[in-house]
Amino acid sequence: MSGALLSTRGLSKRFDGLQAVTEVDFDLARGEVRALIGPNGAGKTTLVGMICGRVAPSAGTILFDGEDITGLPAHRRIRRGMAYTFQITSVFAGLSVHENVALAARRRLTGAVRVDAAVSEALARVGLSDRSEEEAGNLSYGHQRLLEIAMGLVQAPRLLILDEPTQGLSDGEIEGFKALIREVREQAAILLIEHNMHVVMELADRVTVLNFGTVLAEGTPAQIHENRAVQAAYLGTG
Amino acid sequence: MSIETRRVLALHGGLVALLIGLHFVLPAYHHGNLARIMVLASYAIGYNILFGYTGLLSLGHALFFAAGMYGMALTIQHAGFTPAPGLLSGIVAGALISGALALLALRTTGVAFMIVTLMFAQAGYLTILYFGEYTRGDEGFVIQTAQRVLWGIDLSDPANRYFAALSLFAICLGLSLWLVRAPFGRVLVAIRENEERVRMLGYDIYAHKLGAMVISGTMAAASGAVYGLLFGYAGASFASVQYSIFPLLWVLLGGAGTVLGPFIGTLFMFYLIDLSSGITSAYMLIAGVTLVALTLFAPQGLAGEVRRRIWKGLP
Numbered sequence: 001m002s003g004a005l006l007s008t009r010g011l012s013k014r015f016d017g018l019q020a021v022t023e024v025d026f027d028l029a030r031g032e033v034r035a036l037i038g039p040n041g042a043g044k045t046t047l048v049g050m051i052c053g054r055v056a057p058s059a060g061t062i063l064f065d066g067e068d069i070t071g072l073p074a075h076r077r078i079r080r081g082m083a084y085t086f087q088i089t090s091v092f093a094g095l096s097v098h099e100n101v102a103l104a105a106r107r108r109l110t111g112a113v114r115v116d117a118a119v120s121e122a123l124a125r126v127g128l129s130d131r132s133e134e135e136a137g138n139l140s141y142g143h144q145r146l147l148e149i150a151m152g153l154v155q156a157p158r159l160l161i162l163d164e165p166t167q168g169l170s171d172g173e174i175e176g177f178k179a180l181i182r183e184v185r186e187q188a189a190i191l192l193i194e195h196n197m198h199v200v201m202e203l204a205d206r207v208t209v210l211n212f213g214t215v216l217a218e219g220t221p222a223q224i225h226e227n228r229a230v231q232a233a234y235l236g237t238g
Numbered sequence: 239m240s241i242e243t244r245r246v247l248a249l250h251g252g253l254v255a256l257l258i259g260l261h262f263v264l265p266a267y268h269h270g271n272l273a274r275i276m277v278l279a280s281y282a283i284g285y286n287i288l289f290g291y292t293g294l295l296s297l298g299h300a301l302f303f304a305a306g307m308y309g310m311a312l313t314i315q316h317a318g319f320t321p322a323p324g325l326l327s328g329i330v331a332g333a334l335i336s337g338a339l340a341l342l343a344l345r346t347t348g349v350a351f352m353i354v355t356l357m358f359a360q361a362g363y364l365t366i367l368y369f370g371e372y373t374r375g376d377e378g379f380v381i382q383t384a385q386r387v388l389w390g391i392d393l394s395d396p397a398n399r400y401f402a403a404l405s406l407f408a409i410c411l412g413l414s415l416w417l418v419r420a421p422f423g424r425v426l427v428a429i430r431e432n433e434e435r436v437r438m439l440g441y442d443i444y445a446h447k448l449g450a451m452v453i454s455g456t457m458a459a460a461s462g463a464v465y466g467l468l469f470g471y472a473g474a475s476f477a478s479v480q481y482s483i484f485p486l487l488w489v490l491l492g493g494a495g496t497v498l499g500p501f502i503g504t505l506f507m508f509y510l511i512d513l514s515s516g517i518t519s520a521y522m523l524i525a526g527v528t529l530v531a532l533t534l535f536a537p538q539g540l541a542g543e544v545r546r547r548i549w550k551g552l553p
Binding site: 052054074075076078079084086090091092093094095099102103104106107110151155 | 421424425427428431432434435436437438439440441442443
């Protein structure tokens, strides 16, 4: 698929005898919202780790925007337009909310005025404008997750990778998150690792199901919902 | 200019102004001490950039201090350099050696980094002893008064010496203040806080650490070169492990990751030993107890306590 923003071919990862991911071929189109689901230990985080450079693959290739990035270190992949938000919130706890986002912004913007403008905009989008001078470590867990997303947005990525973004959010915050993703998808493709099926069904254009490190199924949310193999492996009887 | 920036400039500029003023009022003994403290504090400021702001604990900074000192002293002694090119060769030596050591040591982290820097500094110390024919080893050598005239200014004169020390200190303080408020320095602080997150924001961690180590090492070398020039002596003891521990101690006491901390720590430690040795021959006991008390009650150092209790925005 030449038009894909992100493609993997035969991507595998082996940790000392444990085959975490096996020959995954994965394509993500521009502007697509893709959900990656699967039971715990299915290899979701390992797969995404290989895509953004945190984990070195044992075999296979990764193409981003048509170029082979398999050998690139993580920071150079990020510079090409990927943004990654951590599963376990990983904000700079001792720094202010503003400085957290500014660090993410300064990599592509210069000049305090432009950085400040970008930071204000990103904080406004996630609804944290009134918290900008607070120490990030003092935010509630849900707000730290939103801060992570603001740090992703301010990088103006072409591909935004969100690792379990709604974990620990309240129902109200999840509604806000869904609205935010609908807005962001106008600018970036989104790869979403997500456990919350309501979020997946509502947001994703397509869903990829991983099980034991291989792709079990791929399709629209409705197709996945109907798929018996997926139901057996993951969704239970529901 | 924001209010915060003005306060920061007023505080740090005020210290420099105070040090200028002290020149006119201090008795000769303390005047001489303060000149020495300012040079050593410059060394500590350099150390603080790597340790306090970037979070890399080096046990080998004596190598850079000595590189500056010998880069200056050997070229003056054996190549007939005048002080200005002598100083410059000391600074260049420090920059080169810190860059070379960074390329090797930054492959490691944590305890391994401490050990690698320690071992290289020991190798440097032994190298100085090995070439005793030129360096005079432990005994060291004196740089004659006639060799210490910089642009017509005799640096062995106490007033000139004081202002030379103050110039170095003001430059290092200003550079440090500018650096930690600049984007590059902000990334260093972020690396200290959470290295993996910085990588995943698209920054090259290695390049930033390399830059921090060269800036830190070059500042240490400049201090070593100036120290040798002002006090007219170069000896191997300045390359010993003791001189790697000193800046760590000063920075910890004064407040790691604060711009003023290195000066406060150096001043405090210097006078702690000076005053307690006037009271008893067991002065190290007094010094030791005070240090233990300070680490118990002000674990973030003196300036760190000020930041925690009074002024959160203290750089």
